[in-house]
Amino acid sequence: MFANPLKILKALGLKENDIVADLGAGTGHYTMIAGALVPKGKVYAVEVQKDFLGTIKSRIEDLHASNIEIIWGNVEKIGGTKIKDGIVDAVIASNILFQVEEKENFIKEVDRILKPKGKVLLIDWAEDSLMKGTKILPKGKAREMLEQKGFFLDREIDAGNHHYGMILRKQ
Numbered sequence: 285m286f287a288n289p290l291k292i293l294k295a296l297g298l299k300e301n302d303i304v305a306d307l308g309a310g311t312g313h314y315t316m317i318a319g320a321l322v323p324k325g326k327v328y329a330v331e332v333q334k335d336f337l338g339t340i341k342s343r344i345e346d347l348h349a350s351n352i353e354i355i356w357g358n359v360e361k362i363g364g365t366k367i368k369d370g371i372v373d374a375v376i377a378s379n380i381l382f383q384v385e386e387k388e389n390f391i392k393e394v395d396r397i398l399k400p401k402g403k404v405l406l407i408d409w410a411e412d413s414l415m416k417g418t419k420i421l422p423k424g425k426a427r428e429m430l431e432q433k434g435f436f437l438d439r440e441i442d443a444g445n446h447h448y449g450m451i452l453r454k455q
Contacts, residue, residue, distance in 0.1 A: 287378070287407055287444040289317050295441045296405045296451060301325045302373040305397055307359045307390075308332075308380030312340035318376065319344075319352045328372075330357045330365045359393055360386040367397045378407040379447075382421045391433045395454060404435060404452045407443045423448040 293314065298304065301324040306315045309329035319327045329340050329352060337354050344352050358364035359380070375394050384390045394404055409420050427437060427450060435452040443449030 287447050287449075289314050289378075292378075292405065292407060292441060292443055292449060293317050293321055293376075295449075296374055296376075296403060298322050298374060299325070303371055304328070304374045304376065305330060305365065305367055305372045306376040306378075307365065307394070308377065308383070309336065309340060310379075311336055312343050314376045314378055315340060315352060316343055316347065316349065319347075319349045323351065325351060325373075327352045328355055328365070328367055329353070330355045330359060330367070332356070332358050360384055360389050362389055362392055362396065365393055365397060369396055370399050372397045372402060373399055374403045374405065376405050376407075378405070379409065381406065381408050381426055382419055387421075387429060388433075391430060391435075395433060395435075398454045400454060402454045403438065404430065404454070405449070406430070406452060407447050407449045410446055410448045412446075423450070426450075427452070 298321045302322045303326045304318045305328045309315045309331045315329040434455050438451040441449040
């Protein structure tokens with residue numbers, strides 16, 4: 285079974301007024317669920333592929349979700365998410381870190397937008413996943429990269445058979 289976004293986001297412990305950034309939102313699976321979990325908060329869906337933004341926009345309209353903002357942005361550049369400094373309670377990074385070329389910039393951008401003690405939900409492909417042949421980033425290496433930038437592991441979570449999951453916190 286692949287990742288279950290609702291189960292995973294419940295493990296993140298979002299509060300109804302949290303501000304969330306879904307970086308590399310894709311077609312918005314996590315975005316939509318996060319929007320429902322933070323009805324008095326806000327979700328920023330940041331995506332570089334314009335086609336995906338159109339899909340997210342349609343889903344927002346279908347659900348009449350008023351707390352989701354779509355941003356065409358580049359998560360690999362400092363300031364590329366177009367989100368203000370230090371306003372986000374939680375970042376969702378699902379199946380993106382393995383694709384990011386500028387991983388250090390990505391982590392710096394996450395750090396920039398997060399509040400002190402903010403959370404990062406990192407979900408990515410496990411080494412034994414169906415994604416053989418791609419540049420999978422092993423769980424230990426991903427954790428090490430974030431810890432080197434001042435994050436610490438809060439806990440690992442079950443992200444399905446083909447993924448690893450962890451929640452890290454900004455110090």
